[in-house]
Amino acid sequence: MQSQSITPVITIDGPTASGKGTIAHKVAETLGWTVLDSGALYRLTALASCQQGVDAADETGLASLAAQLDIRFHAGLVWLDGQDVTEAIRQEAIGNLASQIAALLPVRQALLERQRAFRTAPGLVADGRDMGTVVFPDACLKIFLVADAQARAERRCKQLKDKGFPANLTLLLEDLLARDERDRQRTNAPLLAATDSHTVDSSNLTIDETVKVVLDLWSNLGFRAR
Numbered sequence: 001m002q003s004q005s006i007t008p009v010i011t012i013d014g015p016t017a018s019g020k021g022t023i024a025h026k027v028a029e030t031l032g033w034t035v036l037d038s039g040a041l042y043r044l045t046a047l048a049s050c051q052q053g054v055d056a057a058d059e060t061g062l063a064s065l066a067a068q069l070d071i072r073f074h075a076g077l078v079w080l081d082g083q084d085v086t087e088a089i090r091q092e093a094i095g096n097l098a099s100q101i102a103a104l105l106p107v108r109q110a111l112l113e114r115q116r117a118f119r120t121a122p123g124l125v126a127d128g129r130d131m132g133t134v135v136f137p138d139a140c141l142k143i144f145l146v147a148d149a150q151a152r153a154e155r156r157c158k159q160l161k162d163k164g165f166p167a168n169l170t171l172l173l174e175d176l177l178a179r180d181e182r183d184r185q186r187t188n189a190p191l192l193a194a195t196d197s198h199t200v201d202s203s204n205l206t207i208d209e210t211v212k213v214v215l216d217l218w219s220n221l222g223f224r225a226r
C-alpha cells in the first residue's frame with residue numbers, strides 16, 4: 001500500500017474531446033475528491049486575452065494575465081472576474097486560441113503553481129495534457145485517455161449541439177486534428193503519455209465503463225473507492 005502522507009493525485013491526460021473532463025469529474029465524485037480541469041485555465045486565459053485585447057503573440061502580457069486571472073470554479077460553473085463564463089470558454093474559437101497560447105512557456109509557467117494549488121486533501125483528479133508529465137509527476141495513478149478522432153469529433157459535435165451552439169462535424173474533425181497536432185508538436189509540455197501511465201482507449205467504451213477502468217486501476221494500487 002502506497003503512503004498517503006502526500007495528498008494523492010490521479011492524472012487523466014489525452015487529446016481533445018477524449019472524454020477526460022467527464023471521466024475526471026465522475027472519478028472525483030466517486031472518490032469524494034477535488035477535480036482540476038486544467039484546460040479551463042488555458043481557456044480562461046484565452047477568453048481574458050480577447051476581452052482585454054491582449055495579442056496572442058504577446059507572451060509577457062499573456063503570462064501576466066494568466067498569473068492574475070480572478071477565477072472561481074463552483075458547482076460545475078466557472079467565473080472570470082465575477083462573470084459566469086461556463087459556456088463562453090467552451091466555444092471552439094476559445095479552445096483553438098487556448099491551444100495556441102498554451103504553446104508559450106511563460107503562460108505555462110504562470111499557470112503551473114495555480115494548478116498545483118488544487119492539490120488538497122483527500123485527493124485530486126486532474127485532467128489535461130501534461131498533468132502526469134509536468135504538473136503532477138508524482139501522481140499515484142496516471143491515465144492517458146485516447147479515442148479515435150472520428151468518435152471524438154462526433155462527441156464534440158453532440159456536446160455543442162446539446163448546448164445550442166452551431167456545429168459541423170467535418171469542420172470539427174479538421175479542427176480537432178489540427179489542435180491535437182499543435183498540442184503534440186509544441187516544445188513546451190507537449191501532449192504525451194507519461195512513461196508510467198496506463199493508456200485507456202475509450203472509443204468503444206461507455207462513460208461508466210471508462211470510469212470503472214480507472215477506479216479498478218486505482219483499487220488495484222491498494223486504495224478503495226468510498
Ligand code: DC
Pocket residue numbers: 016017038039040042043095098099102103127128129130131179183
Ligand atoms: O482540454 P481542453 O480542450 O479544454 O484544453 C484547451 C487547450 O488548452 C488545449 O488544446 C491545449 C491546452 N491545454 C494544455 O496545453 N495543457 C493542459 N494541461 C490543458 C490544456
